[in-house]
Amino acid sequence: MSVTKEAILAALSHVDDPDLKKDLVTLNMIKNIQVEDTKVQFDVELTTPACPMKDMIQNACVNAVQHFVSKDLEVTPNMTSRVTTNRQEKEVLPGVKNIIAVASGKGGVGKSTVAVNLARSLADSGASVGILDADIYGPSLPTMFGLQGEKPGQVEGKMEPLVKDGIKVISIGFLVDENQAIVWRGPMASSAIKQFTTDVNWGELDYLILDLPPGTGDIHLTIAKQVPVSGSVIVTTPQSVALADCKKAVNMFLNPNINVPVFGIVENMSYFSPEDQPDKRYYLFGKDGGKEIAEQFNLPLLGQIPLVESIRTSGDNGTAIEKTETVKAAYDQLAGELARQVAITNSVASLSN
Ligand SMILES: Nc1ncnc2c1ncn2[C@@H]1O[C@H](COP(=O)(O)OP(=O)(O)OP(=O)(O)O)[C@@H](O)[C@H]1O
Ligand SMILES: [Mg+2]
Incomplete structure:
Protein backbone atom coordinates (compact mmCIF):
# COMPACT_ATOMS: atom_id res chain seq x y z
CA MET A 1 0.00 0.00 0.00
CA SER A 2 1.41 3.40 -0.86
CA VAL A 3 0.16 6.20 1.33
CA THR A 4 1.23 9.78 0.79
CA LYS A 5 1.70 12.49 3.38
CA GLU A 6 -0.78 14.57 1.40
CA ALA A 7 -3.44 11.90 1.89
CA ILE A 8 -2.79 11.91 5.65
CA LEU A 9 -3.02 15.71 5.77
CA ALA A 10 -6.22 15.66 3.74
CA ALA A 11 -7.72 13.15 6.19
CA LEU A 12 -6.66 15.21 9.20
CA SER A 13 -8.23 18.31 7.73
CA HIS A 14 -11.53 16.66 8.71
CA VAL A 15 -10.63 16.89 12.41
CA ASP A 16 -11.62 20.14 14.12
CA ASP A 17 -10.24 21.60 17.32
CA PRO A 18 -13.56 21.87 19.20
CA ASP A 19 -12.56 25.13 20.93
CA LEU A 20 -10.82 26.94 18.12
CA LYS A 21 -13.52 25.76 15.67
CA LYS A 22 -11.07 25.14 12.84
CA ASP A 23 -9.44 22.00 11.52
CA LEU A 24 -6.04 20.87 12.78
CA VAL A 25 -4.34 21.35 9.40
CA THR A 26 -5.55 24.93 8.99
CA LEU A 27 -4.46 25.59 12.59
CA ASN A 28 -0.99 24.28 11.65
CA MET A 29 -1.13 21.74 14.46
CA ILE A 30 0.02 18.73 12.41
CA LYS A 31 3.80 18.29 12.18
CA ASN A 32 6.35 15.62 11.16
CA ILE A 33 4.18 13.17 9.27
CA GLN A 34 6.02 9.87 8.78
CA VAL A 35 4.75 6.93 6.76
CA GLU A 36 6.39 3.50 6.73
CA ASP A 37 4.38 0.72 5.07
CA THR A 38 1.17 0.61 7.10
CA LYS A 39 2.56 2.64 10.01
CA VAL A 40 1.67 6.33 10.16
CA GLN A 41 3.01 8.73 12.75
CA PHE A 42 2.65 12.47 13.18
CA ASP A 43 2.82 15.14 15.90
CA VAL A 44 -0.30 16.98 16.99
CA GLU A 45 0.81 20.27 18.52
CA LEU A 46 -1.85 21.39 21.01
CA THR A 47 -2.10 24.90 22.45
CA THR A 48 -1.50 23.64 26.00
CA PRO A 49 -0.22 20.44 27.58
CA ALA A 50 -3.17 20.69 29.99
CA CYS A 51 -5.67 20.38 27.10
CA PRO A 52 -8.76 18.61 28.52
CA MET A 53 -9.62 17.30 25.05
CA LYS A 54 -6.27 15.68 24.36
CA ASP A 55 -7.62 12.10 24.28
CA MET A 56 -10.65 13.06 22.23
CA ILE A 57 -8.51 14.82 19.59
CA GLN A 58 -6.06 11.91 19.53
CA ASN A 59 -8.88 9.40 18.87
CA ALA A 60 -10.43 11.66 16.24
CA CYS A 61 -7.08 11.77 14.37
CA VAL A 62 -6.79 7.97 14.35
CA ASN A 63 -10.39 7.58 13.18
CA ALA A 64 -10.04 10.22 10.43
CA VAL A 65 -6.91 8.62 8.93
CA GLN A 66 -8.42 5.14 9.08
CA HIS A 67 -11.72 6.36 7.62
CA PHE A 68 -10.42 8.59 4.82
CA VAL A 69 -7.19 6.74 3.92
CA SER A 70 -7.33 3.09 4.99
CA LYS A 71 -8.66 1.16 7.93
CA ASP A 72 -5.56 -1.08 7.75
CA LEU A 73 -3.21 1.70 8.82
CA GLU A 74 -1.63 1.69 12.24
CA VAL A 75 -1.95 5.35 13.25
CA THR A 76 0.08 6.88 16.11
CA PRO A 77 -0.51 10.57 16.81
CA ASN A 78 2.15 11.96 19.20
CA MET A 79 0.42 14.54 21.33
CA THR A 80 2.76 17.51 21.88
CA SER A 81 2.09 21.13 22.77
CA ARG A 82 3.32 24.66 22.35
CA VAL A 83 1.57 27.10 24.65
CA THR A 84 0.25 30.13 22.77
CA THR A 85 0.52 33.76 23.82
CA ASN A 86 -1.31 36.97 23.11
CA ARG A 87 1.37 39.32 24.38
CA GLN A 88 2.54 42.02 22.02
CA GLU A 89 4.55 44.24 24.33
CA LYS A 90 7.47 42.28 25.75
CA GLU A 91 9.35 44.90 27.78
CA VAL A 92 8.27 43.42 31.09
CA LEU A 93 8.52 39.65 31.63
CA PRO A 94 9.69 39.03 28.05
CA GLY A 95 9.86 35.21 28.34
N1 LIG B 1 -11.52 23.87 49.18
C1 LIG B 1 -11.02 24.01 50.40
N2 LIG B 1 -11.19 23.04 51.34
C2 LIG B 1 -10.69 23.19 52.58
N3 LIG B 1 -10.01 24.27 53.01
C3 LIG B 1 -9.81 25.25 52.12
C4 LIG B 1 -10.29 25.17 50.77
N4 LIG B 1 -9.90 26.31 50.13
C5 LIG B 1 -9.22 27.05 51.02
N5 LIG B 1 -9.16 26.45 52.21
C6 LIG B 1 -8.57 26.94 53.48
O1 LIG B 1 -9.22 28.18 53.77
C7 LIG B 1 -8.29 29.13 54.28
C8 LIG B 1 -8.27 30.36 53.39
O2 LIG B 1 -7.74 30.00 52.12
P1 LIG B 1 -6.72 30.93 51.34
O3 LIG B 1 -5.64 31.42 52.21
O4 LIG B 1 -6.35 30.20 50.10
O5 LIG B 1 -7.71 32.13 51.00
P2 LIG B 1 -7.35 33.55 50.36
O6 LIG B 1 -8.55 33.97 49.58
O7 LIG B 1 -6.06 33.50 49.65
O8 LIG B 1 -7.21 34.45 51.65
P3 LIG B 1 -6.68 35.96 51.71
O9 LIG B 1 -7.82 36.79 51.23
O10 LIG B 1 -6.35 36.16 53.14
O11 LIG B 1 -5.49 36.04 50.80
C9 LIG B 1 -6.96 28.40 54.35
O12 LIG B 1 -6.81 27.89 55.64
C10 LIG B 1 -7.10 27.25 53.35
O13 LIG B 1 -6.30 26.14 53.68
MG1 LIG C 1 -4.33 34.68 49.87
Whole structure:
Protein backbone atom coordinates (compact mmCIF):
# COMPACT_ATOMS: atom_id res chain seq x y z
CA MET A 1 0.00 0.00 0.00
CA SER A 2 1.41 3.40 -0.86
CA VAL A 3 0.16 6.20 1.33
CA THR A 4 1.23 9.78 0.79
CA LYS A 5 1.70 12.49 3.38
CA GLU A 6 -0.78 14.57 1.40
CA ALA A 7 -3.44 11.90 1.89
CA ILE A 8 -2.79 11.91 5.65
CA LEU A 9 -3.02 15.71 5.77
CA ALA A 10 -6.22 15.66 3.74
CA ALA A 11 -7.72 13.15 6.19
CA LEU A 12 -6.66 15.21 9.20
CA SER A 13 -8.23 18.31 7.73
CA HIS A 14 -11.53 16.66 8.71
CA VAL A 15 -10.63 16.89 12.41
CA ASP A 16 -11.62 20.14 14.12
CA ASP A 17 -10.24 21.60 17.32
CA PRO A 18 -13.56 21.87 19.20
CA ASP A 19 -12.56 25.13 20.93
CA LEU A 20 -10.82 26.94 18.12
CA LYS A 21 -13.52 25.76 15.67
CA LYS A 22 -11.07 25.14 12.84
CA ASP A 23 -9.44 22.00 11.52
CA LEU A 24 -6.04 20.87 12.78
CA VAL A 25 -4.34 21.35 9.40
CA THR A 26 -5.55 24.93 8.99
CA LEU A 27 -4.46 25.59 12.59
CA ASN A 28 -0.99 24.28 11.65
CA MET A 29 -1.13 21.74 14.46
CA ILE A 30 0.02 18.73 12.41
CA LYS A 31 3.80 18.29 12.18
CA ASN A 32 6.35 15.62 11.16
CA ILE A 33 4.18 13.17 9.27
CA GLN A 34 6.02 9.87 8.78
CA VAL A 35 4.75 6.93 6.76
CA GLU A 36 6.39 3.50 6.73
CA ASP A 37 4.38 0.72 5.07
CA THR A 38 1.17 0.61 7.10
CA LYS A 39 2.56 2.64 10.01
CA VAL A 40 1.67 6.33 10.16
CA GLN A 41 3.01 8.73 12.75
CA PHE A 42 2.65 12.47 13.18
CA ASP A 43 2.82 15.14 15.90
CA VAL A 44 -0.30 16.98 16.99
CA GLU A 45 0.81 20.27 18.52
CA LEU A 46 -1.85 21.39 21.01
CA THR A 47 -2.10 24.90 22.45
CA THR A 48 -1.50 23.64 26.00
CA PRO A 49 -0.22 20.44 27.58
CA ALA A 50 -3.17 20.69 29.99
CA CYS A 51 -5.67 20.38 27.10
CA PRO A 52 -8.76 18.61 28.52
CA MET A 53 -9.62 17.30 25.05
CA LYS A 54 -6.27 15.68 24.36
CA ASP A 55 -7.62 12.10 24.28
CA MET A 56 -10.65 13.06 22.23
CA ILE A 57 -8.51 14.82 19.59
CA GLN A 58 -6.06 11.91 19.53
CA ASN A 59 -8.88 9.40 18.87
CA ALA A 60 -10.43 11.66 16.24
CA CYS A 61 -7.08 11.77 14.37
CA VAL A 62 -6.79 7.97 14.35
CA ASN A 63 -10.39 7.58 13.18
CA ALA A 64 -10.04 10.22 10.43
CA VAL A 65 -6.91 8.62 8.93
CA GLN A 66 -8.42 5.14 9.08
CA HIS A 67 -11.72 6.36 7.62
CA PHE A 68 -10.42 8.59 4.82
CA VAL A 69 -7.19 6.74 3.92
CA SER A 70 -7.33 3.09 4.99
CA LYS A 71 -8.66 1.16 7.93
CA ASP A 72 -5.56 -1.08 7.75
CA LEU A 73 -3.21 1.70 8.82
CA GLU A 74 -1.63 1.69 12.24
CA VAL A 75 -1.95 5.35 13.25
CA THR A 76 0.08 6.88 16.11
CA PRO A 77 -0.51 10.57 16.81
CA ASN A 78 2.15 11.96 19.20
CA MET A 79 0.42 14.54 21.33
CA THR A 80 2.76 17.51 21.88
CA SER A 81 2.09 21.13 22.77
CA ARG A 82 3.32 24.66 22.35
CA VAL A 83 1.57 27.10 24.65
CA THR A 84 0.25 30.13 22.77
CA THR A 85 0.52 33.76 23.82
CA ASN A 86 -1.31 36.97 23.11
CA ARG A 87 1.37 39.32 24.38
CA GLN A 88 2.54 42.02 22.02
CA GLU A 89 4.55 44.24 24.33
CA LYS A 90 7.47 42.28 25.75
CA GLU A 91 9.35 44.90 27.78
CA VAL A 92 8.27 43.42 31.09
CA LEU A 93 8.52 39.65 31.63
CA PRO A 94 9.69 39.03 28.05
CA GLY A 95 9.86 35.21 28.34
CA VAL A 96 6.43 34.79 29.92
CA LYS A 97 3.63 33.73 27.58
CA ASN A 98 0.57 34.12 29.82
CA ILE A 99 0.14 36.07 33.05
CA ILE A 100 -2.90 35.01 35.03
CA ALA A 101 -4.14 36.95 38.07
CA VAL A 102 -6.09 35.00 40.69
CA ALA A 103 -8.36 37.43 42.52
CA SER A 104 -11.46 37.70 44.66
CA GLY A 105 -13.50 40.51 46.10
CA LYS A 106 -13.78 38.92 49.54
CA GLY A 107 -10.85 37.75 51.63
CA GLY A 108 -10.30 34.20 52.75
CA VAL A 109 -12.32 32.55 49.97
CA GLY A 110 -9.35 30.43 48.88
CA LYS A 111 -7.46 32.50 46.26
CA SER A 112 -4.03 31.40 47.38
CA THR A 113 -5.13 27.78 47.63
CA VAL A 114 -6.61 27.90 44.13
CA ALA A 115 -3.55 29.76 42.77
CA VAL A 116 -1.11 27.21 44.22
CA ASN A 117 -3.08 24.18 43.06
CA LEU A 118 -3.57 25.67 39.60
CA ALA A 119 0.19 26.17 39.40
CA ARG A 120 0.79 22.59 40.55
CA SER A 121 -1.68 21.06 38.09
CA LEU A 122 -0.39 23.11 35.15
CA ALA A 123 3.18 22.10 36.04
CA ASP A 124 2.14 18.44 36.36
CA SER A 125 0.69 18.59 32.85
CA GLY A 126 4.15 19.54 31.56
CA ALA A 127 3.86 23.33 31.36
CA SER A 128 6.56 25.66 32.70
CA VAL A 129 4.99 27.60 35.55
CA GLY A 130 5.84 30.39 37.97
CA ILE A 131 3.83 31.93 40.78
CA LEU A 132 4.20 35.45 42.16
CA ASP A 133 2.82 36.30 45.58
CA ALA A 134 1.31 39.74 45.03
CA ASP A 135 -0.13 39.76 48.55
CA ILE A 136 2.49 42.00 50.11
CA TYR A 137 0.58 42.41 53.38
CA GLY A 138 -0.31 38.77 53.87
CA PRO A 139 2.01 36.53 51.83
CA SER A 140 0.88 32.88 51.86
CA LEU A 141 3.20 31.24 49.37
CA PRO A 142 6.24 30.59 51.61
CA THR A 143 4.06 28.39 53.84
CA MET A 144 2.02 26.86 51.03
CA PHE A 145 5.19 25.70 49.26
CA GLY A 146 7.02 24.76 52.47
CA LEU A 147 9.71 27.37 51.75
CA GLN A 148 9.66 29.36 55.01
CA GLY A 149 13.01 30.92 55.83
CA GLU A 150 14.46 30.34 52.33
CA LYS A 151 16.12 33.22 50.49
CA PRO A 152 16.23 33.71 46.71
CA GLY A 153 19.73 34.00 45.23
CA GLN A 154 21.04 36.76 42.97
CA VAL A 155 22.61 36.29 39.55
CA GLU A 156 24.00 39.33 37.70
CA GLY A 157 21.91 41.74 39.75
CA LYS A 158 18.66 39.84 39.24
CA MET A 159 16.83 37.80 41.81
CA GLU A 160 16.45 34.08 41.09
CA PRO A 161 13.03 32.66 42.01
CA LEU A 162 13.04 29.71 44.40
CA VAL A 163 11.98 26.48 42.69
CA LYS A 164 9.71 23.96 44.41
CA ASP A 165 8.23 20.91 42.68
CA GLY A 166 9.29 22.41 39.35
CA ILE A 167 7.45 25.71 40.02
CA LYS A 168 9.27 29.04 40.28
CA VAL A 169 8.10 30.96 43.35
CA ILE A 170 8.64 34.56 44.52
CA SER A 171 7.11 36.13 47.61
CA ILE A 172 7.82 39.18 49.77
CA GLY A 173 7.89 36.63 52.57
CA PHE A 174 11.30 35.44 51.31
CA LEU A 175 12.76 38.92 51.54
CA VAL A 176 11.50 40.68 54.64
CA ASP A 177 10.08 39.78 57.96
CA GLU A 178 6.30 39.55 57.60
CA ASN A 179 5.72 42.16 60.29
CA GLN A 180 7.91 44.61 58.44
CA ALA A 181 5.94 44.51 55.18
CA ILE A 182 2.68 44.97 57.01
CA VAL A 183 3.52 48.58 57.91
CA TRP A 184 4.47 49.50 54.34
CA ARG A 185 2.47 52.21 52.69
CA GLY A 186 0.67 51.60 49.41
CA PRO A 187 3.38 52.98 47.08
CA MET A 188 6.04 50.77 48.68
CA ALA A 189 3.87 47.70 48.26
CA SER A 190 3.21 48.61 44.63
CA SER A 191 6.87 49.17 43.93
CA ALA A 192 7.71 45.79 45.49
CA ILE A 193 5.31 44.10 43.08
CA LYS A 194 6.77 46.03 40.19
CA GLN A 195 10.23 44.85 41.18
CA PHE A 196 9.00 41.28 41.23
CA THR A 197 8.26 41.62 37.55
CA THR A 198 11.30 43.65 36.48
CA ASP A 199 14.10 42.49 38.79
CA VAL A 200 13.38 38.76 38.97
CA ASN A 201 14.82 36.36 36.45
CA TRP A 202 11.62 34.46 35.61
CA GLY A 203 13.06 33.12 32.35
CA GLU A 204 10.79 31.30 29.93
CA LEU A 205 7.36 30.45 31.34
CA ASP A 206 4.14 29.21 29.78
CA TYR A 207 2.08 30.50 32.71
CA LEU A 208 2.87 32.97 35.49
CA ILE A 209 0.19 32.93 38.18
CA LEU A 210 -0.30 36.04 40.34
CA ASP A 211 -1.79 35.42 43.77
CA LEU A 212 -3.50 38.75 44.48
CA PRO A 213 -4.48 40.18 47.85
CA PRO A 214 -8.23 40.28 48.63
CA GLY A 215 -10.42 43.16 47.53
CA THR A 216 -10.62 45.62 44.71
CA GLY A 217 -8.39 48.39 46.04
CA ASP A 218 -5.55 50.58 44.87
CA ILE A 219 -3.05 47.78 44.80
CA HIS A 220 -5.18 45.90 42.26
CA LEU A 221 -5.37 48.92 40.02
CA THR A 222 -1.62 49.36 40.25
CA ILE A 223 -1.02 45.72 39.38
CA ALA A 224 -3.40 45.91 36.44
CA LYS A 225 -1.53 48.99 35.20
CA GLN A 226 2.04 47.85 35.88
CA VAL A 227 1.89 44.16 35.09
CA PRO A 228 0.85 43.03 31.61
CA VAL A 229 -1.84 40.69 32.93
CA SER A 230 -3.31 38.42 30.21
CA GLY A 231 -6.46 37.69 32.17
CA SER A 232 -7.91 36.93 35.56
CA VAL A 233 -9.58 34.13 37.47
CA ILE A 234 -12.11 35.14 40.12
CA VAL A 235 -12.53 32.90 43.15
CA THR A 236 -15.67 32.96 45.26
CA THR A 237 -17.52 30.78 47.69
CA PRO A 238 -21.24 30.21 46.97
CA GLN A 239 -22.18 32.44 49.93
CA SER A 240 -24.12 35.64 49.15
CA VAL A 241 -21.66 38.02 50.87
CA ALA A 242 -18.83 36.53 48.83
CA LEU A 243 -20.89 36.74 45.65
CA ALA A 244 -21.54 40.47 46.08
CA ASP A 245 -17.76 41.03 46.34
CA CYS A 246 -17.13 38.64 43.47
CA LYS A 247 -19.28 40.83 41.20
CA LYS A 248 -17.21 43.86 42.23
CA ALA A 249 -14.03 42.01 41.27
CA VAL A 250 -15.42 40.97 37.89
CA ASN A 251 -16.58 44.53 37.22
CA MET A 252 -13.20 45.91 38.23
CA PHE A 253 -11.35 43.78 35.67
CA LEU A 254 -13.89 44.40 32.92
CA ASN A 255 -13.96 48.17 33.55
CA PRO A 256 -12.73 49.86 30.35
CA ASN A 257 -9.92 51.59 32.28
CA ILE A 258 -8.55 48.26 33.44
CA ASN A 259 -9.73 46.06 30.59
CA VAL A 260 -8.33 42.73 31.74
CA PRO A 261 -10.22 39.69 30.39
CA VAL A 262 -11.82 37.39 32.96
CA PHE A 263 -11.03 33.78 32.03
CA GLY A 264 -13.71 32.51 34.39
CA ILE A 265 -15.07 31.94 37.87
CA VAL A 266 -13.90 29.32 40.37
CA GLU A 267 -16.44 28.33 42.99
CA ASN A 268 -14.50 27.20 46.07
CA MET A 269 -15.86 25.35 49.11
CA SER A 270 -18.84 24.38 46.95
CA TYR A 271 -19.89 21.51 49.19
CA PHE A 272 -18.67 19.17 51.89
CA SER A 273 -18.78 15.37 51.67
CA PRO A 274 -17.96 13.40 54.82
CA GLU A 275 -15.26 10.78 54.23
CA ASP A 276 -17.50 7.96 55.37
CA GLN A 277 -20.42 9.20 53.22
CA PRO A 278 -18.81 10.27 49.94
CA ASP A 279 -22.16 10.30 48.14
CA LYS A 280 -23.62 12.91 50.48
CA ARG A 281 -23.06 16.57 49.72
CA TYR A 282 -23.67 19.32 52.28
CA TYR A 283 -23.92 22.80 50.78
CA LEU A 284 -22.57 24.69 53.79
CA PHE A 285 -22.24 28.05 52.04
CA GLY A 286 -25.21 27.70 49.69
CA LYS A 287 -25.45 25.93 46.37
CA ASP A 288 -24.22 27.00 42.92
CA GLY A 289 -23.70 30.69 43.80
CA GLY A 290 -20.51 30.86 41.71
CA LYS A 291 -22.18 29.06 38.86
CA GLU A 292 -25.01 31.59 38.84
CA ILE A 293 -22.60 34.53 38.81
CA ALA A 294 -20.73 32.96 35.90
CA GLU A 295 -24.04 32.69 34.04
CA GLN A 296 -24.99 36.29 34.87
CA PHE A 297 -21.75 37.63 33.41
CA ASN A 298 -21.69 35.06 30.62
CA LEU A 299 -18.31 33.81 31.85
CA PRO A 300 -17.08 30.22 32.03
CA LEU A 301 -17.45 28.42 35.36
CA LEU A 302 -13.96 26.91 35.49
CA GLY A 303 -14.67 24.54 38.35
CA GLN A 304 -16.40 23.79 41.65
CA ILE A 305 -13.96 22.72 44.35
CA PRO A 306 -15.31 20.94 47.44
CA LEU A 307 -14.39 21.74 51.02
CA VAL A 308 -11.90 19.02 51.93
CA GLU A 309 -9.60 18.72 54.91
CA SER A 310 -6.62 17.59 52.83
CA ILE A 311 -6.81 20.82 50.78
CA ARG A 312 -6.26 22.78 53.98
CA THR A 313 -3.56 20.47 55.35
CA SER A 314 -1.61 20.41 52.07
CA GLY A 315 -1.61 24.22 52.13
CA ASP A 316 -0.55 24.39 55.76
CA ASN A 317 2.16 21.76 55.28
CA GLY A 318 3.43 23.12 51.97
CA THR A 319 2.92 19.84 50.14
CA ALA A 320 1.09 18.76 46.99
CA ILE A 321 -2.27 17.00 47.26
CA GLU A 322 -1.84 13.25 46.77
CA LYS A 323 -2.34 12.10 43.20
CA THR A 324 -4.78 9.45 44.40
CA GLU A 325 -7.21 11.94 45.89
CA THR A 326 -10.29 12.97 43.98
CA VAL A 327 -9.60 16.64 44.78
CA LYS A 328 -6.39 16.39 42.76
CA ALA A 329 -8.57 15.42 39.79
CA ALA A 330 -10.81 18.43 40.51
CA TYR A 331 -7.80 20.79 40.37
CA ASP A 332 -6.44 19.10 37.23
CA GLN A 333 -9.80 19.63 35.58
CA LEU A 334 -9.85 23.25 36.75
CA ALA A 335 -6.35 23.82 35.32
CA GLY A 336 -7.42 22.21 32.04
CA GLU A 337 -10.45 24.49 31.77
CA LEU A 338 -8.34 27.56 32.54
CA ALA A 339 -5.63 26.59 30.01
CA ARG A 340 -8.39 26.04 27.48
CA GLN A 341 -9.89 29.51 28.06
CA VAL A 342 -6.41 31.07 27.80
CA ALA A 343 -5.87 29.29 24.45
CA ILE A 344 -9.29 30.38 23.15
CA THR A 345 -8.62 34.01 24.19
CA ASN A 346 -5.20 33.90 22.50
CA SER A 347 -6.66 32.43 19.35
CA VAL A 348 -9.48 34.99 19.11
CA ALA A 349 -6.95 37.79 19.68
CA SER A 350 -4.62 36.47 16.97
CA LEU A 351 -7.51 36.34 14.49
CA SER A 352 -8.52 39.93 15.20
CA ASN A 353 -4.94 41.26 15.01
N1 LIG B 1 -11.52 23.87 49.18
C1 LIG B 1 -11.02 24.01 50.40
N2 LIG B 1 -11.19 23.04 51.34
C2 LIG B 1 -10.69 23.19 52.58
N3 LIG B 1 -10.01 24.27 53.01
C3 LIG B 1 -9.81 25.25 52.12
C4 LIG B 1 -10.29 25.17 50.77
N4 LIG B 1 -9.90 26.31 50.13
C5 LIG B 1 -9.22 27.05 51.02
N5 LIG B 1 -9.16 26.45 52.21
C6 LIG B 1 -8.57 26.94 53.48
O1 LIG B 1 -9.22 28.18 53.77
C7 LIG B 1 -8.29 29.13 54.28
C8 LIG B 1 -8.27 30.36 53.39
O2 LIG B 1 -7.74 30.00 52.12
P1 LIG B 1 -6.72 30.93 51.34
O3 LIG B 1 -5.64 31.42 52.21
O4 LIG B 1 -6.35 30.20 50.10
O5 LIG B 1 -7.71 32.13 51.00
P2 LIG B 1 -7.35 33.55 50.36
O6 LIG B 1 -8.55 33.97 49.58
O7 LIG B 1 -6.06 33.50 49.65
O8 LIG B 1 -7.21 34.45 51.65
P3 LIG B 1 -6.68 35.96 51.71
O9 LIG B 1 -7.82 36.79 51.23
O10 LIG B 1 -6.35 36.16 53.14
O11 LIG B 1 -5.49 36.04 50.80
C9 LIG B 1 -6.96 28.40 54.35
O12 LIG B 1 -6.81 27.89 55.64
C10 LIG B 1 -7.10 27.25 53.35
O13 LIG B 1 -6.30 26.14 53.68
MG1 LIG C 1 -4.33 34.68 49.87
